Amino acid sequence: MDYPALFSADTHSFFRSPVRDIFKKVDLSKIYSFAGGYPSAETFPLDDFSKLMQKVIAERGAQAFQYGATQGVTELRQAVATRYDVPIERVQITTSSQQGIDVLTRVLIDPGDVILCSNPSYLGAIQSFKSYQADVVGVPACSDPAEYRRRWEEAIERCLDNGKKIKFLYAIADFQNPSGETLSLEQRQILADLAHKYGFLIIEDAPYRELRYEGEPIPTIYSLAPDATVHLGSFSKIMAPGFRLGWMIGPEEVLDKVYVCKQSLDLCPPIFDQYVAAEFMSSGMLDANLEKSKALYRSKRDLMLRLLEENMPEGVTWTHPEGGLFLFLTLPEGFDAVKFYDKALAAGVAYVAGEFFHTDRSGHNTMRLNFSFMSPEKIEKGIPLLAKLIKNEK
Amino acid sequence: MDYPALFSADTHSFFRSPVRDIFKKVDLSKIYSFAGGYPSAETFPLDDFSKLMQKVIAERGAQAFQYGATQGVTELRQAVATRYDVPIERVQITTSSQQGIDVLTRVLIDPGDVILCSNPSYLGAIQSFKSYQADVVGVPACSDPAEYRRRWEEAIERCLDNGKKIKFLYAIADFQNPSGETLSLEQRQILADLAHKYGFLIIEDAPYRELRYEGEPIPTIYSLAPDATVHLGSFSKIMAPGFRLGWMIGPEEVLDKVYVCKQSLDLCPPIFDQYVAAEFMSSGMLDANLEKSKALYRSKRDLMLRLLEENMPEGVTWTHPEGGLFLFLTLPEGFDAVKFYDKALAAGVAYVAGEFFHTDRSGHNTMRLNFSFMSPEKIEKGIPLLAKLIKNEK
Numbered sequence A, B: 001m002d003y004p005a006l007f008s009a010d011t012h013s014f015f016r017s018p019v020r021d022i023f024k025k026v027d028l029s030k031i032y033s034f035a036g037g038y039p040s041a042e043t044f045p046l047d048d049f050s051k052l053m054q055k056v057i058a059e060r061g062a063q064a065f066q067y068g069a070t071q072g073v074t075e076l077r078q079a080v081a082t083r084y085d086v087p088i089e090r091v092q093i094t095t096s097s098q099q100g101i102d103v104l105t106r107v108l109i110d111p112g113d114v115i116l117c118s119n120p121s122y123l124g125a126i127q128s129f130k131s132y133q134a135d136v137v138g139v140p141a142c143s144d145p146a147e148y149r150r151r152w153e154e155a156i157e158r159c160l161d162n163g164k165k166i167k168f169l170y171a172i173a174d175f176q177n178p179s180g181e182t183l184s185l186e187q188r189q190i191l192a193d194l195a196h197k198y199g200f201l202i203i204e205d206a207p208y209r210e211l212r213y214e215g216e217p218i219p220t221i222y223s224l225a226p227d228a229t230v231h232l233g234s235f236s237k238i239m240a241p242g243f244r245l246g247w248m249i250g251p252e253e254v255l256d257k258v259y260v261c262k263q264s265l266d267l268c269p270p271i272f273d274q275y276v277a278a279e280f281m282s283s284g285m286l287d288a289n290l291e292k293s294k295a296l297y298r299s300k301r302d303l304m305l306r307l308l309e310e311n312m313p314e315g316v317t318w319t320h321p322e323g324g325l326f327l328f329l330t331l332p333e334g335f336d337a338v339k340f341y342d343k344a345l346a347a348g349v350a351y352v353a354g355e356f357f358h359t360d361r362s363g364h365n366t367m368r369l370n371f372s373f374m375s376p377e378k379i380e381k382g383i384p385l386l387a388k389l390i391k392n393e394k
Helices: A009-016 A018-025 A046-065 A074-083 A097-108 A123-131 A145-161 A185-198 A252-266 A271-282 A285-311 A337-347 A376-393 B009-016 B018-024 B046-065 B074-083 B097-108 B123-131 B145-161 B185-198 B252-266 B271-282 B285-311 B337-347 B376-393
Strands: A091-094 A114-119 A135-140 A166-171 A201-205 A229-234 A246-249 A326-330 A366-370 B091-094 B114-119 B135-140 B166-171 B201-205 B229-234 B246-249 B326-330 B366-370
Touching: A046 A271, A046 A285, A046 B046, A074 A091, A074 A246, A074 A271, A091 A097, A091 A252, A097 A123, A097 A166, A097 A201, A097 A229, A097 A246, A097 A252, A097 B252, A114 A123, A114 A145, A123 A135, A123 B252, A135 A145, A145 A166, A145 A185, A166 A185, A185 A201, A252 B097, A252 B123, A271 A285, A271 B271, A285 A326, A285 A376, A337 A376, B046 B271, B046 B285, B074 B091, B074 B246, B074 B271, B091 B097, B091 B252, B097 B123, B097 B166, B097 B201, B097 B229, B097 B246, B097 B252, B114 B123, B114 B145, B123 B135, B135 B145, B145 B166, B145 B185, B166 B185, B185 B201, B271 B285, B285 B326, B285 B376, B337 B376
Parallel strands: A114 A135, A114 A166, A166 A201, A201 A229, B114 B135, B114 B166, B166 B201, B201 B229
Antiparallel strands: A091 A246, A229 A246, A326 A366, B091 B246, B229 B246, B326 B366
16 A cells, blocks of 8 residues: 555644654554544445446546646536535635645735634644745634634734734634534634624635534535635545545635636646546435445444543543544643654554644644544554553553 | 637636637637647547546555545556656656646745746746746747857856846756747757756656657656756646646655645645556556557648648748647737737637747747647648638738
8 A cells, every 4th residue: 555544634744754764663554543534445435436437438538538627627516516505606626625725825825924723723724824934823712602702803903913914714614623623603603703804714624514423514604704705625525535626615706816826736627537526426426425424434433432431541531523533632731642652653553643733833732533544443442552551651 | 518629728827818708709619729738639548548447446446545645656656767767766746747837836936036948938837937926037949059058058147147046947848838849959968067057956847758750759858967857747648638647757855845845735646547547557558549649640740730831921930840739830020919819719710829928928920839639620721711811911
């Protein structure tokens, strides 16, 4: 295999560090890895893919392999527009939702501009922001709406007092990476209000939104402020990451800038893959497969929550995600999850230290655990092992 | 169809201009379009693609749809390394060779840095360079080696005198876009020497290199200066553009920067498509298909050259490309190919005005003609029509 299962989209940089050398010393197949943000390979409907590919070749012929429109092929844009009830003009297909984050940062940010986000937040986004020399300002999460609003307003006012320009606020409203937490409708409304009040955009990154295992869906931030929000979606978690396809729904004036930039970036998203994705959506295969994926992930989440409950020592807490791929552990004050990592890996368990998701590199005593990728058997062995190691550490 | 055949990778921006509205008024199927840089759809071996896709699904299973390595899948990197006789460590797969141009510019260029290139040069590269606020310095082509060296050295010295940093020289050595011209071995050696002497990199963009219709291949610039050259290749013209795959061969210290940047960009190239491309190369299908493509394009080139000879009025000259997709027309002084465009399109012929490829927006009396995309029947009607319109214009 090309890529050890420990690796993931948002942990590459971490593993590019000296830590990477560890992989040369360990037998990867024996590792219980809760590090990666991988979907489970079981959820990829290979027969469906195979059938759709034949269909696309038969029906589209050479057109499926020629250059295509920078915005994406009409069929896929229309399928996304229909699913999310937006006009097709507001839909841009991206070569992965990571590209959506990157291209928006590129067209919107000048060096020194402020990007607001939750602290902690998605590592891959923070890296992209910092690569454009944005000033990334993290605001700690909080469930009380009044306090939530106060924290954001305080951060905003401080930026403005310092003469900074706030270009956008980056939010993962559903089953956040890394925390697994979901913003309430009230919290979303607060963000939408702030965007209007202070005149900045919201980038709503929603790669996990369709993976809800309990409770009712909450309206997107986009639906509350369609004029001030760009909503990013991904096929990676509802179809397969190997297609590298995502979408962007947003105001046409933002999409117009994205269009021009995307020409320079890669001209257009992969054409054949887009037709396959369009068929996957319009045929109903996506919805059928999503139900199966959700059942699988729900059971893995429940298993991990139960094992944490049964095995973790006192003083360790964790989030209860209503969906997505991750939960977030908080260990006792003074615990250093980065330092502990070598020991855990040597014993056979991997995670991502929470510090890497913090804009200010705080969160030393936190870690992110993924529950989608490992088999139930490995979860059953890996979590008690991790708990034992943590106990010994104390 | 999503995308009018007139459009192409490097003409999008052109058509984003008010000119685009013309398309609403003309019947696209009746246009003779020599504008786009499209390969001919006839060259896409659909049966081969279909077979290989089944094979990849059968043999790789879910792995072909999971996240993959940022550098690209090992099988494809190895196939490229073998074909071009370089170590695999020097191969990075890109999500289109356009991405290669973009990512190199992003990791190498600070605002105000100089990028040297031929004048004219590939529009999509110039746009990418300018989007990073590079100072793009174009040097007019010239077949005499001594004069060729003098021109480059003069441009370089002028930049250095002005306190500028020259980061890289961008060259399309084989069948240049837009001119169709090929650098001699001596010219390539001059560029390699200059790179060493002045300590800059060469970006050798080689999307057409394998499409040679006459004469012997000339060693790449990369082979003359592997320590100072990044060679960019593309699957778009030897397989199909719809896969959006290319490659980069270069020094490991450059590829290391590209690796980190590509994580932020899109994490990894499309996985399934990479496996299909790897099989296409290693099975021998690529070479077999390439022979067919070359025969087709050679005959189209010859047809266009003959028709130009027979129909163009005196005072019009054109290049004789030994390969690639384009030839370049020079019209009498004072001819304005941008202004003439509306008239030509209204009459049913499209091209790209040469001005758009010039770093200084000179070349008003030039135009680029593509001979790969249109059928022989359309070439036979379109070129005499274009010639007639030019005659009337004089």
